[in-house]
Amino acid sequence: MTTAQSIDQMVDLQRGTIARTIFSDEVIYREEQEKLFTRAWLMVGHESLIPKPGDYFLTRMGAESAILCRDKQGVIHVFLNSCRHKGMRVLRYEQGNTPAFTCPYHRWTFGTDGRLQTVPQFKELYEGHMNPDEWSLVEVAKLVNYKGSIWATWDKEAPGFIDYLGSAKAHLDEALNHRDGREGGSECIGVHKWIFGANWKFPSENFAGDMYHAVSHQSVEMVGIGPSAQAGVKERRDDELLNARLLHVSSTEGHGVISGLLPENSPHKPTFQGNPEIQAYAEKCYHERKQRLGDKARLVGLTGTIFPNTSYHARQPRSLVVWHPHSPTQTEAWRFFLVDADSPPAVKDMLRRYYMRYSGPAGMTEQDDMENWYYATEATKGAIASRYPFNYQLSLGVYRSDDVMPGNISPQTTEEMARGFYRAWSSYMKDEDWSHLLGHHLPKKMLNDNP
Ligand code: FES
Ligand SMILES: [Fe+2]
Numbered sequence: 001m002t003t004a005q006s007i008d009q010m011v012d013l014q015r016g017t018i019a020r021t022i023f024s025d026e027v028i029y030r031e032e033q034e035k036l037f038t039r040a041w042l043m044v045g046h047e048s049l050i051p052k053p054g055d056y057f058l059t060r061m062g063a064e065s066a067i068l069c070r071d072k073q074g075v076i077h078v079f080l081n082s083c084r085h086k087g088m089r090v091l092r093y094e095q096g097n098t099p100a101f102t103c104p105y106h107r108w109t110f111g112t113d114g115r116l117q118t119v120p121q122f123k124e125l126y127e128g129h130m131n132p133d134e135w136s137l138v139e140v141a142k143l144v145n146y147k148g149s150i151w152a153t154w155d156k157e158a159p160g161f162i163d164y165l166g167s168a169k170a171h172l173d174e175a176l177n178h179r180d181g182r183e184g185g186s187e188c189i190g191v192h193k194w195i196f197g198a199n200w201k202f203p204s205e206n207f208a209g210d211m212y213h214a215v216s217h218q219s220v221e222m223v224g225i226g227p228s229a230q231a232g233v234k235e236r237r238d239d240e241l242l243n244a245r246l247l248h249v250s251s252t253e254g255h256g257v258i259s260g261l262l263p264e265n266s267p268h269k270p271t272f273q274g275n276p277e278i279q280a281y282a283e284k285c286y287h288e289r290k291q292r293l294g295d296k297a298r299l300v301g302l303t304g305t306i307f308p309n310t311s312y313h314a315r316q317p318r319s320l321v322v323w324h325p326h327s328p329t330q331t332e333a334w335r336f337f338l339v340d341a342d343s344p345p346a347v348k349d350m351l352r353r354y355y356m357r358y359s360g361p362a363g364m365t366e367q368d369d370m371e372n373w374y375y376a377t378e379a380t381k382g383a384i385a386s387r388y389p390f391n392y393q394l395s396l397g398v399y400r401s402d403d404v405m406p407g408n409i410s411p412q413t414t415e416e417m418a419r420g421f422y423r424a425w426s427s428y429m430k431d432e433d434w435s436h437l438l439g440h441h442l443p444k445k446m447l448n449d450n451p
Contacts, residue, residue: 002027007426007430016393017390020386022201028429032428039158040308043149043150043151049095056068057094058081059078061078064080067137070112071111077114080138082138083110084135086106115136146161147183164438166251166252168251171257171301175312175314175319175338180289181288187341188337188338192334196373197330197374197378198330198331198376200323203311203323203331206369207305212415216368220364220365225354227354237317243263244261245260248416249405250420254423255304256417257303257304262300285340310322310323317354317358322334335360392415392419395413395416398416408420
């Protein structure tokens with residue numbers, strides 16, 4: 001059992017050090033399941049995966065199996081995927097459509113609204129002493145469909161999702177909004193799922209804003225796998241962010257993001273593959289977005305992590321990814337690839353190919369990252385190695401809290417987002433209430449401030 005004191009010793013954010021043990025210790029892992037994954041908002045899927053009544057998508061919340069489904073009335077639900085009789089999974093397929101969830105063990109059957117509908121031999125064996133209404137599937141306390149992405153929490157005391165997002169909202173919106181600036185409008189064209197040998201916090205903190213690791217992807221940059229490659233741009237993304245000033249945004253809610261702020265009247269003109277149809281779509285979106293959003297169109301999202309374990313790539317490539325914990329040293333990644341639902345087939349096809357070059361188990365950029373996280377996790381277990389904490393001192397104390405956007409914004413490459421992530425992590429692990437997490441800003445500082 002960890003204590004508040006031992007958490008503070010392990011995560012020392014004044015000094016900027018974190019004990020390696022939090023990345024591989026069994027007790028800490030179990031307490032994360034208990035104290036963090038039962039309380040935080042978790043992403044469970046996308047509405048386009050369950051468009052019709054009866055549609056389901058097998059999902060996870062923390063280390064537990066869950067069901068995302070749409071009932072006969074079209075209402076979206078999330079249930080624990082465990083029969084109320086003796087616990088067997090009532091859903092064993094990844095995705096599909098069903099009139100009901102029938103448990104294969106003794107055949108209790110639950111409706112798509114979670115209610116226990118039929119029990120074999122009910123009259124003879126249960127009537128009079130068992131009330132089926134008390135044995136529905138366990139349902140999440142709160143659920144939200146946020147611009148197509150579905151989020152849920154087991155905690156009935158959890159704050160509303162928008163409050164929970166805090167200053168990360170505008171940045172997450174960059175992944176979820178239409179490329180032409182309309183709200184929402186995305187479609188998930190596929191989910192890559194794979195398991196890798198690293199603690200789930202490594203990818204979460206990395207996506208919260210580790211710009212310092214760009215060197216890991218140098219070979220991918222040199223190859224130029226981005227959608228603008230045929231137009232001569234040697235990049236792994238498109239050329240949208242080349243002139244942008246980077247905003248490194250951390251928050252006391254634990255989220256961390258990096259977005260770009262384009263110069264005023266940026267002459268940016270998107271270039272895509274030299275294919276006229278795709279190019280025309282990109283330009284149409286670009287101009288409509290500018291018209292719709294005005295000055296706000298200058299904000300272009302890059303990456304981020306919504307605490308605790310959902311990350312995103314906002315624009316190129318564009319996806320949401322959940323880092324599901326399996327064990328202290330094993331994580332299952334689910335990457336949901338997004339496109340504009342109403343974009344032409346040629347655009348969707350180009351992006352699908354690009355996303356696979358970039359992300360997923362065979363994606364060139366993702367492979368670089370996983371190798372780092374694997375060996376870093378390995379090095380948290382060694383008898384000698386575990387005596388030495390990790391260093392989180394990069395740009396310690398360098399941030400502003402009164403910039404163009406809400407949140408604590410650093411003008412330079414920083415690990416402030418990672419520190420913010422572990423500040424929130426510590427708060428959950430110490431069982432602090434929500435008021436310690438939401439809507440606070442660090443005291444204003446302006447050190448080395450030279451944007
Ligand atoms: S475990 Fe499901 S019916 Fe018995
Ligand atoms: Fe990376």
